[in-house]
Amino acid sequence: MTGLVPMTGLVFWAELGIKMAVAAAAVPAIGMVIGYAEMKLSAHMQSRVGPYFAGGRYGWAQLIADGVKFIQKEDIIPAEADRPVFKWAPALVMLGTMALLVVIPLHPSRYGMVRDLDVGIFYALAVSSVSTIGVLMAGWSSANKYSMIGGLRAAGQLIAYELPLVLATVGVVIQAGTMSMQGIVQAQVAQSWPFMLTQFVGLAIFMTAALAELTRLPFDMPIAESELVMGYVTEYSGFRFLFFFLAEFANMFSMSAIAVTLFLGGYGFWGIPTDTLLSPLIVFAKVGILVFIMIWLRWTLPRFREDQLQTLAWKWLIPISIVNIIVTAVLKVVV
Amino acid sequence: MTFSDWLAEPVNWAFLALALPMTVAAVRVVTSRNVVHAALFLVLTLAASAGLFILLSAEFVAWVLVLVYIGAVIVLFLFGIMITRAPIGRETDLSHAGRWPAALASLAVLALTLWLITAVSGQVEGFDGPLPAVGVATDSAILGEGFIMRYLIPFEAVGFILLAALIGGITLARKDLTPAEEEEAERV
Numbered sequence: 001m002t003g004l005v006p007m008t009g010l011v012f013w014a015e016l017g018i019k020m021a022v023a024a025a026a027v028p029a030i031g032m033v034i035g036y037a038e039m040k041l042s043a044h045m046q047s048r049v050g051p052y053f054a055g056g057r058y059g060w061a062q063l064i065a066d067g068v069k070f071i072q073k074e075d076i077i078p079a080e081a082d083r084p085v086f087k088w089a090p091a092l093v094m095l096g097t098m099a100l101l102v103v104i105p106l107h108p109s110r111y112g113m114v115r116d117l118d119v120g121i122f123y124a125l126a127v128s129s130v131s132t133i134g135v136l137m138a139g140w141s142s143a144n145k146y147s148m149i150g151g152l153r154a155a156g157q158l159i160a161y162e163l164p165l166v167l168a169t170v171g172v173v174i175q176a177g178t179m180s181m182q183g184i185v186q187a188q189v190a191q192s193w194p195f196m197l198t199q200f201v202g203l204a205i206f207m208t209a210a211l212a213e214l215t216r217l218p219f220d221m222p223i224a225e226s227e228l229v230m231g232y233v234t235e236y237s238g239f240r241f242l243f244f245f246l247a248e249f250a251n252m253f254s255m256s257a258i259a260v261t262l263f264l265g266g267y268g269f270w271g272i273p274t275d276t277l278l279s280p281l282i283v284f285a286k287v288g289i290l291v292f293i294m295i296w297l298r299w300t301l302p303r304f305r306e307d308q309l310q311t312l313a314w315k316w317l318i319p320i321s322i323v324n325i326i327v328t329a330v331l332k333v334v335v
Numbered sequence: 336m337t338f339s340d341w342l343a344e345p346v347n348w349a350f351l352a353l354a355l356p357m358t359v360a361a362v363r364v365v366t367s368r369n370v371v372h373a374a375l376f377l378v379l380t381l382a383a384s385a386g387l388f389i390l391l392s393a394e395f396v397a398w399v400l401v402l403v404y405i406g407a408v409i410v411l412f413l414f415g416i417m418i419t420r421a422p423i424g425r426e427t428d429l430s431h432a433g434r435w436p437a438a439l440a441s442l443a444v445l446a447l448t449l450w451l452i453t454a455v456s457g458q459v460e461g462f463d464g465p466l467p468a469v470g471v472a473t474d475s476a477i478l479g480e481g482f483i484m485r486y487l488i489p490f491e492a493v494g495f496i497l498l499a500a501l502i503g504g505i506t507l508a509r510k511d512l513t514p515a516e517e518e519e520a521e522r523v
Contacts (some may be wrong), residue, residue, distance in 0.1 A: 038397070080423060081423070085371070085372070103475065117394070118475050119394055119395050119475050120403070120475060122395070122398050123394075124399040126399075126402035127401065129402055129405065130401065130405060131408075132406060133375075133406075133409065136410065136413045136417070138412070139417070140417055143423050152418060155417075156414065158410070159411070162406065162407070166402075186500070
């Protein structure tokens, strides 16, 4: 029986600690940047100014002030709530979020991502589904009908859109011939055009399903303010609310980063060598474009109805993505 | 191999760290006084078994377990429980009358499994051989080839049986209404 060799070395533990610290620090950092962008962009789209005073100019410190405010707040747990489940639900949502950040490639070297798994994209899809349990836990344990309905809506929605999300990536995996995130980027760099050109159907389905998985407009029925107060987050306040809040923005980043890796060529860009320090900036720029589109859609489109949401997933997105897989597989063999 | 030899292997510490919580959670699944708690303990059990698969270098199987069981099956469980009835707090009518025969049956299954493993060990080629190195995942290309080439027909057969079971489940659970009853239901 061979031992778990790397586990005994101090280097292994030091490396693991650094990686975990980076992943843990990335979530609030990303959350603040995207949260600020959302505030400012939504304000300008509605002819408002948005955050203005915090930090002196442009309200850049607004999210830091918000964070400090959330941490200071009292940790309120409803009297009728199921305490352990209520307390652990935000942690589980955060777990799915942090685990997703691990496989995003920023640079071709081994320091460019936390871990290049052989089943990279499959891992990403698997861990992102863990958050659903957290959402259901939050909805049930709050002992509140709004929370409960929000949780149920979220679960129904996440089940429906997980399928197109997974199926949309299959075309890319067939074309690249690998599930490793680095491998997919390298395949696109090698052929010098992104998979977006051949897998545009996959990209459209992936981004639609990602919006639904993030429960953002036009798919935000689980937290529809006008119907459900705030859905499954209604009873949360202070630090635990902050977890849901940050997880949403960090998930926007990771979903966009996965889309960038799969469809937009990751850190590859024409004429720029991939092994420079520009690589992470290229990824962030591409992610920025996708995140901007998400914010733009949120402040442009009205909310779908629940039945329209389910119809879109089951009757349109899933059949189209299966056809996409068949066509890709046939072309892969023929061409 | 003595117990101290066994403990000297770091991989066995990882095994213990996964297997002990897993056993506790598995027992709590059936002893829990709240049906949602039971489902959540099942999540813990499945997560730990995914960890055990990773220890066995079967990374793909581990993530299939997470995606399919935790991400879909348990979510459907919770969804089903919550959409029907899911009171917070202890429930009194959860214990099944046949729990002692059930416990006996599961102990018998455990004994049978243990006996089988000890009986075949040494007789099957490669059973006592070296395990693959921990932390090195099985190449998914090998898995894919085995799946599509060698085990394609067993896979299709299992899929067919599952489909039949699903249709059977619907037929058994669904009660078709007579025309008179349908009218009644519409009026309500």
